Amino acid sequence: MTIEFIGIAATQETSESGSATPAPGRDGISTQSETGRASGPVVQPAYLRELARAHEESGFDRVLVAHSSASPDGFTVADQILTHTDRLGVLLAHRPGFVSPTVAARKYATLDAFHPGRIALHVITGGDDADQARDGDFSDKPTRYRRTDDFLDVVRKEWNSTEPFDHDGEFYRVRGGFSAVRPAAPVPVYFGGASEDAVRVGGRHADVYAFWGEPLAGIAERIRDVRAAAAPYGRAPRFSVSLRPIPAATEAAAWGRAREILRLTKERAGEAHASFNLNHAGQRGSQRLLRYAAQGEVHDKRLWTEIARTTGAAGNSTALVGSYEQVAESLLDYVALGVTTLLIRGFSPLADARDYRTLIDLVRAGAAGIPQAAGDTAVDAVDPVVRV
Template sequence: MPIEFIGIAATQEISESGSATPAPASARDGVSTQTETGHAAGPVVQPGYLRELARAHEESGFDRVLVAHSSASPDGFTVADQILTHTDRLGVLLAHRPGFVSPTLAARKFATLDAFHPGRIALHVITGGDDADQARDGDFSDKPTRYRRTDDFLDVVRKEWNSTQPFDHDGEFYRVRAGFSAVRPAAPIPVYFGGASEDAVRVGGRHADVYAFWGEPLAGIAERIREVRAAAAPYGRDPRFSVSLRPIPAATEAEAWQRAREILRLTKERAGEIRKAFNLDHAEQRGSQRLLEYAAQGEIHDKRLWTEIAKTTGAAGNSTALVGSYEQVAESLLDYVALGVSTLLIRGFAPLADARDYGTLIGLVRAEVAESAEAEEAPVPA
């Protein structure tokens, strides 16, 4: 199975040194303008920086970049179109929260992007685990309700994409009469899905083409793969799987750990500022809880999965790292591949520099996967 690499998009430059003047709080857009070690600088939307970052990912061999979402982020559809327009083959994984745009309109928006950039757009369904962030956009429903709404939302989206005749829909949250779209994707738009709760697994098992996990130890990922496969089986679905990690590679293991300790130092210095800037509460998210449980068990899991950033930030999203030489980190990524993971979402702590640097990791992983495939296909001597 081909290995897919996904990076991260951002519309605002990050100053890793901390010397630049941070953007005012009212101008920050949460995840896309902050890192654990850097300050957002300048306008929230910097077209030139976004283009440079996208091209760096393309040149390094990434397949897609994630356009993340928060209640304060720039419009993801516009950001996605800019990335797709200014690159040649790079795809976009566009995060979208059901509940704020009608599913028929959302389906047409994705299909329209696909019409202009065939095969390069994918939908990442983010149901929303933070009640406060949902409320900032006017949604006061609880998590179980949101997951039922997501289930209904995706039913309508697929009907809008696939129906060649007008369709009706009567669901718990959405009713449609004679729904029809003049623009439909020529090939299915992949649906990625994230979430660690029982509700998430239930709904994602029914709908996900790719189910996304945060970077847990290998045993945890194996457990989660089994859970999702069991949830998907009654619907005849066989999803692929993604793991999100924060690689910290260097020429030598010692150099990698030196950088990791510096990242941790800066993260601890900025912990309060990060929580204020992100303005998110992950305490009720099962995915964050799992990462913190692993962090409490030890700083390092498996060969080199490092949990200290997750522990320091309260597991605010994708926050576990792989630390080691390029070859060592590639080896650890391949350990996830061996479990059945086919998508690796890797992002660093210096967005642009790391996007360029990760080309080495991507090359090592793909070379090993290709070599293994050739060995499996080689004829057995008589």
């Protein structure tokens, strides 16, 4: 089975945990000193380039350029990453509703024309009403998902139509739509969301459906749900899981680092929420992670939920803790379920991007022995979890 690895891009050196304990490296020697607080301008071109190159050198396939109402412009950031690397791709998050779908489609197609095959679209419908309102959107979540559905219909028409097209949807009307620049190969569409609306829309459109790092039974349940939603459209999406590996040369060293990250996270959780206006209480994905955290600190072999519990499950916040070999083994457990994309990011972004080379090599070697269709049987064999 071929595995895609995705890391995280950032324009400013920072860590939401405030980790003062950098990635130790396999030899136990620290590879980066990190204060844990952002410093300097929000956009630091040299740091972004260094981070992107570190991901490329470590064997990552893409980096995620995330989105929020306060973030720097993602298209500009993506272009900088693509221009200053040779093969690294970008998964560019985009929130429908603020840019016309015809314009957004041409923006992605233009990036693809300059950097063929290296751009992908990550659809972020938006689960935080307050963050939507900061950009002037006061629609509720069901409305946003219907808008996303309509948005993606227009985007694909703009990418694929060789003749002018019309479109009459609930949210978008187009007359004579046409783009002179179209992707030579389809731009992959990644999709996230844990609600029923998300699964319904994502099942129709997603090439890759992304999950946060739940226990194996939860991921198996979610794969079944998305496959069922995609089947009426003749689609067979791939699946991604996002996790925060904390590896070290030994299991004891990894847990020592994890406890230090937790200590600093507890100290600065309130500060981070105030600084970034974080509010994930209404997101179904956050609710699921918090339920798992309430059930226990560690699930399966080494899925650690304390960071999720401490931060209110603010996004990708579950970790895998152990030696390099142990963490790789746990990542391969997800691969055995049919997961083909692993989004892994650390608490010391630059140091961890470099350090993850060991994990990536171990996982790719292990995945080579897993049949491409193994996940179908594995998912069916996992007992469903209690739904929320």
